Amino acid sequence: MEQVTYTINEEQHLERIDKVLSTLNESWSRSQVQQWIKDNQVSVNGQPIKGNYKGKTGDEIVINIPDPEPLDVLPEEMDLQYYYEDEDVLVVNKPRGMVVHPAPGHTTGTLVNGLMAHCKDLSGINGVMRPGIVHRIDKDTSGLLMVAKNDMAHESLVNQLVKKTVTRRYKAIVHGVIPHDKGTIDAPIGRDEKDRQSMTVTEKNSKEAVTHFQVLERFKDFTFVECQLETGRTHQIRVHMKYIGYPLAGDPKYGPRKTIELDGQALHAGILGFEHPRTKEYLQFEAPLPQEFEDVLDWLRKRS
Numbered sequence: 001m002e003q004v005t006y007t008i009n010e011e012q013h014l015e016r017i018d019k020v021l022s023t024l025n026e027s028w029s030r031s032q033v034q035q036w037i038k039d040n041q042v043s044v045n046g047q048p049i050k051g052n053y054k055g056k057t058g059d060e061i062v063i064n065i066p067d068p069e070p071l072d073v074l075p076e077e078m079d080l081q082y083y084y085e086d087e088d089v090l091v092v093n094k095p096r097g098m099v100v101h102p103a104p105g106h107t108t109g110t111l112v113n114g115l116m117a118h119c120k121d122l123s124g125i126n127g128v129m130r131p132g133i134v135h136r137i138d139k140d141t142s143g144l145l146m147v148a149k150n151d152m153a154h155e156s157l158v159n160q161l162v163k164k165t166v167t168r169r170y171k172a173i174v175h176g177v178i179p180h181d182k183g184t185i186d187a188p189i190g191r192d193e194k195d196r197q198s199m200t201v202t203e204k205n206s207k208e209a210v211t212h213f214q215v216l217e218r219f220k221d222f223t224f225v226e227c228q229l230e231t232g233r234t235h236q237i238r239v240h241m242k243y244i245g246y247p248l249a250g251d252p253k254y255g256p257r258k259t260i261e262l263d264g265q266a267l268h269a270g271i272l273g274f275e276h277p278r279t280k281e282y283l284q285f286e287a288p289l290p291q292e293f294e295d296v297l298d299w300l301r302k303r304s
Helices: 017-022 030-038 111-118 151-162 236-243 291-303
Strands: 002-007 042-044 060-065 081-085 089-094 142-148 167-175 182-186 189-192 195-201 210-218 222-229 267-275 282-286
Touching (some): 017 042, 081 282, 151 267, 222 236
Antiparallel strands (some): 182 210, 267 282
């Protein structure tokens, strides 16, 4: 069992403890934290607490993260593109249309299945369904992911995400012609109360979300942009670009459907940079746009 300690700071004074803890690690959902609290795996100043406990400045939090259950997800041989690998981490280019990790009732064909066939050692911090997974990208988003091969690497990479030192730059095609060359979207994101399967910009039960964008090319009624994440919320780029009036092309959830010849949103995680957990060397990788993404750009150039 892994033990994590944390001290409540002044900004978190009187915030619900489950909300505070769910912001410490991008892979910890609020429901997961609540379950740990129910199982008496979370203590404050040495005492068990309830999920509605509101933290006070200086509170010492101890979280006992249960050991992962025996893994029942099977390895599957896949032709995946690996950009880097050593004893601690690997960087893989996830194709569009592939889910990152299994879920109950869907345990095959995911990136994790392929990773398990490629290497035997993956960190166990996230449990049986998400071994090695530090961060995610959506099923129809392609691009680079860093994967932890042991718990030391996992903790280091997660801490870098929390400290916002990981470089994550995406290429996207959005509806409309953005008039300014660059901008920053600073708007909190939370679950949409009207549609629990979607995220939205909201002040209720939300988390800080910051996206920087730069225009790369303009077309007749679309814009090609690069977005850099400062935070990593669920569907962040998709939600933020919709919020400012330029939803992603091809996005079936947040934008007009069937406007381009692409199955899903035009979004590619092209650049990924981080500090190596062991050597402390900064590593950065770049994956080119998938051919189907390039084809859409060529089509837009011709019709413009």
